[in-house]
Amino acid sequence: MTDPSSPQRDPDCIFCKIVAGELPATIVDQDDRTVAFMDISPATRGHALVVPRRHWHNLLEIAPDDLRATVLAAQRLAARVVERLGADGVNLLNSCGPAAWQTVFHFHVHVIPRYDGDPLRLPWTPAEGDKQEIEAAAAALR
Ligand code: AMP
Ligand code: ZN
Secondary structure, three states: OOOOOOOOOOOOOHHHHHHOOOOOOOEEEEOOOEEEEEOOOOOOOOOEEEEEOOOOOOOOOOOHHHHHHHHHHHHHHHHHHHHHHOOOEEEEEOOOOHHHOOOOOOOOEEEEEEOOOOOOOOOOOOOOOOHHHHHHHHHHHO
């Protein structure tokens, strides 16, 4: 197992700077592997981000122990937004790569409280897909 206290940071990364206390952030939770802080552009009331203390670019790169800790911290915060903010639901969101909307390249999970009737909408329109295309993609994934 990797030592969670071992330094692994990117000097140009804003989330590394937040973790190190070099940039201001509204921190709401932390443990030995993770830090959670409020998103500066919240999608809904209580929108927060959970990051591993160590710098990993994205979902494909992060080490399993840090991924596990980050997801568990996100679950902890999800329970809290329901309990303390009265959220009716929660979206966890991770964007991996620019094509998937990632803009900060330090792995993070968005914890987005959802409220009945809030203005957020699915970014795609659900419509029945082509069966053959679905099967072909599945075949490539097996
Ligand atoms: P993503 O597009 O998934 O990479 O998300 C990056 C998120 O980081 C966005 O929701 C931003 O609003 C948020 N963000 C960027 N800079 C900061 C900051 N200094 N403090 C808190 N949140 C930030
Ligand atoms: Zn970083």
